[in-house]
Amino acid sequence: MKRLSYLILSAILATTFFTTQSCNKDDDKTEKKEVEVIPLENDEEKSPDQDEGPSDQFSEITAANEVTHSDLDFAYGADPGWITAMEKQSKKFYNTDGNEADCFEILSGIGINAARFRVWVNPSNETGIWGLCNAEDVIKKAIRAQNAGMKIMIDFHYSDTWADPSNQKKPAAWDNAATVSDLADSAAAFTKFVLENLKAKNVDVNWVQIGNETRTGMMTTSSTGGSTTVNGNMGENYKTIHNKCAAAARAIFPNTKIVIHFQDGQKSLYSSFTSIVKDLDMDILGFSLYPEYTNNGSYWVADVNGISESQYSKCAKVMNSFANSYKKETMICEIGTTNIEKETAGATLKTAFDYIKTNVSSCKGIFYWEPECYNSFNNYGMGGFTTSGKPADALVTTYKH
Secondary structure: OOEOOOOOOOOOEEOOEEEOOEOOOOHHHOOOOOOOOOOOOOOOOOOOOOOOOOOHHHOOOOOOOOOOOOOOOOEEEEEOOOHHHHHHOOOOOEOOOOOEOOHHHHHHHOOOOEEEEEEOOOOOOOOOOOOOOOHHHHHHHHHHHHHOOOEEEEEEOOOOOOOEOOEOEOOHHHOOOOOHHHHHHHHHHHHHHHHHHHHHOOOOEEEEEEOOOOOOEEOOEOOOOOOOOOOEEOOHHHHHHHHHHHHHHHHHOOOOEEEEEEOOOOOOOOHHHHOOHHHOOOOEEEEEEOOOEEEOOOOEEEOOOOOOHHHHHHHHHHHHHHHHHHOOEEEEEEEOOOOOOOHHHHHHHHHHHHHHHHHOOOEEEEEEEOOOOOOOHHHOOOOOEOOOOOEOHHHHHHHOO
């Protein structure tokens, strides 16, 4: 998604406009907005840069129902990472009949068969929206999603906060890494830590995403945003970090598929990536696909009419070109639209979804980013539920299969 480097994830409503959010467009193009911070009970900071097998800190979590590993022909996916944050605010969710129900069951009921969860190393209450999206929160959500019949993708941001094009900060615990190899070792150890604990709870992980919106690299700055020579800039540094993390993931889940995720799916690939792609241990290149953004003089705003034909047709060309050149699969890791309850925007969601699915044979799934959001939760204006807390007709129609 077009992303907002947090203090928001914004889609700021300005008359009829929504500002850049926390998932897809460059963060330097958005205005930041304060959000109320509600501390977690017993919120102890943990820095799991460790390699000691499953942790007893999760011993109280009931394991998921066991499943036999299988791949999907196509992932009708969602990224519902804010579910627990919304539940902490006592938000309610309703199925298409208007009855209150568990949100994962609602999503599964409308055809969503896969869930993607971002994980941060040690999020603060502020950036993590009340300390969530850490390993413990992700494990609990993945268990609920799997029990609702969904396949699981884990999206490693390798940061304490949002990782996006203009915000690729190292976790504070890794700031003192002396070399790129050391930084890669920390990232691989964290990958192993999270995945081992998911596996210990019977969660089967179909996809592991190494980094988030990383066209220019990952962990390119210090945790405070300062310059650093020990970074994951796209090129050899990125390759070192990515491959160590991919190896750690495959050691835990040999059948998992390794995903790389780039923002701005409509833009051609950078030469810094294409020069190393053949050396990367990867299976899928995923993209973000959102409405176009324009600068109104003060900040960037999303097209209120949804995803344009220009946007999704260009994205399809990039996906096909990559798949043909490198014989890899592709995916839309994030999709979203403005004003989903309006006929124009809702129709463009289905049109874009169907166009990609029909015209990109390598595409193995499309994930809606935070579909459960409604009433501009956390100032995000591209949720897929109506103001009454139930799935919008356009979302239901798009994901029906």
